[in-house]
Amino acid sequence: MELAGKSIVLGLTGGIACYKAAELARGLVKQGASVQVVMTQAAMHFITPVTMQALTGKPVHFDQWDARIPNNMPHIDLTRDADAIVVAPCSADFISKLVHGGCDDLLSTLCLARPSTLPLLVAPAMNVEMWENPATVRNVRQLEQDGIAVLGPDVGDQACGETGMGRMLEPEDLVEEICAAFQPKLLRGKRVLVTAGPTFEPIDPVRGITNLSSGKMGYAIARAARAAGAEVMLVSGPTALTTPAGVQRINVQTAEQMYDVVMSHIDTQDVFVAVAAVADWRVANLSEQKIKKTADDAFPKLEFALNPDILAEVAALPNKPYCVGFAAESENLLQNGAAKRQKKGVPLLVGNIGHHTFGKDQNELVLFDEKGHTQLPLADKQQLAHQLVAEIAKRLA
Numbered sequence: 001m002e003l004a005g006k007s008i009v010l011g012l013t014g015g016i017a018c019y020k021a022a023e024l025a026r027g028l029v030k031q032g033a034s035v036q037v038v039m040t041q042a043a044m045h046f047i048t049p050v051t052m053q054a055l056t057g058k059p060v061h062f063d064q065w066d067a068r069i070p071n072n073m074p075h076i077d078l079t080r081d082a083d084a085i086v087v088a089p090c091s092a093d094f095i096s097k098l099v100h101g102g103c104d105d106l107l108s109t110l111c112l113a114r115p116s117t118l119p120l121l122v123a124p125a126m127n128v129e130m131w132e133n134p135a136t137v138r139n140v141r142q143l144e145q146d147g148i149a150v151l152g153p154d155v156g157d158q159a160c161g162e163t164g165m166g167r168m169l170e171p172e173d174l175v176e177e178i179c180a181a182f183q184p185k186l187l188r189g190k191r192v193l194v195t196a197g198p199t200f201e202p203i204d205p206v207r208g209i210t211n212l213s214s215g216k217m218g219y220a221i222a223r224a225a226r227a228a229g230a231e232v233m234l235v236s237g238p239t240a241l242t243t244p245a246g247v248q249r250i251n252v253q254t255a256e257q258m259y260d261v262v263m264s265h266i267d268t269q270d271v272f273v274a275v276a277a278v279a280d281w282r283v284a285n286l287s288e289q290k291i292k293k294t295a296d297d298a299f300p301k302l303e304f305a306l307n308p309d310i311l312a313e314v315a316a317l318p319n320k321p322y323c324v325g326f327a328a329e330s331e332n333l334l335q336n337g338a339a340k341r342q343k344k345g346v347p348l349l350v351g352n353i354g355h356h357t358f359g360k361d362q363n364e365l366v367l368f369d370e371k372g373h374t375q376l377p378l379a380d381k382q383q384l385a386h387q388l389v390a391e392i393a394k395r396l397a
């Protein structure tokens, strides 16, 4: 519930991406926001106010002269208690209106009359030629100079049958971007590398050794660091999770691959957060062909080799970034966590109980540093990730 207590005016303008605005409204409500939809006449060709009202629980506004507002000034009243205005989809025409201060309908008038401190975020959606037209390029540059956040667009297949830049960001990515807009930019200008998920160490082409890490905590930290303004790289073992919006993700399978990717990018990082549950051992005598079950039930003899300890090696580099380790323990967390911090040579180690966290949406953390330990009580992993990012930023400062 990252948007609990937030009031968002969601503006819809004319474009086929209006069908995605229904999912966006639902996503914002799911995050706890109160959503007031305002539609242009063109938007109502694509989706009805009935749909948007049903999803947000509030009557939709589309008329400048709406007598439902006691003083008949919806262009003022609708934004004075709002925490943000989001226009999604935002058409080329509406971008042009925002740039030139046009105000011939409720939504554009409301945007022009917004308090200067009220954030305005727009998610462009249009045909690729419209997006690449020099007029739109000029307008978008001007929007950004005016302090309006431009989210997307994305590249890909378009409803018109053409392919290119201009698709509206997917609703779940927009929800993430909107949540991020409310986070303080504690890591602005910093580069953060996060490892996440399990590793998979093959035995033969179809079998392997892995663990129960879902990657949720690491992905939440990557998302939180991005929301705090950092440039984030996520090196991930096999997971079923979607990449957090705006995060560069590199997929790996084994600990050695994770080591290689981390080491080739570590020089430019300010912070390294090792959340991955990296296998300590790999199979040294892995078979090129599938190992067959033999009639006499003779078991295959696996030999193991030690994997590189990525965190310890990064922490030992002469020009190391600020290093944060994780410890998934099954017992004696306080003792083991403090000892692991020393052993790994990191300034901050985050402890959790492995079988309490693996695969779950909630977690509780214990932070170990040179002064002792602090508890972050049971909460959603995303909420804990924001708290952890704030703790990291405090220590960086």
Ligand code: C5P
Binding pocket: 195, 255, 274, 275, 276, 277, 278, 279, 280, 307, 308, 309, 310, 311, 312, 324, 325, 326, 327, 328
């Ligand atoms: O030694 P242990 O596996 O408990 O240490 C956990 C911490 O070390 C985590 O931060 C994990 O990401 C990191 N680690 C690593 N490379 C390994 C083993 C663990 O980076 N080979």
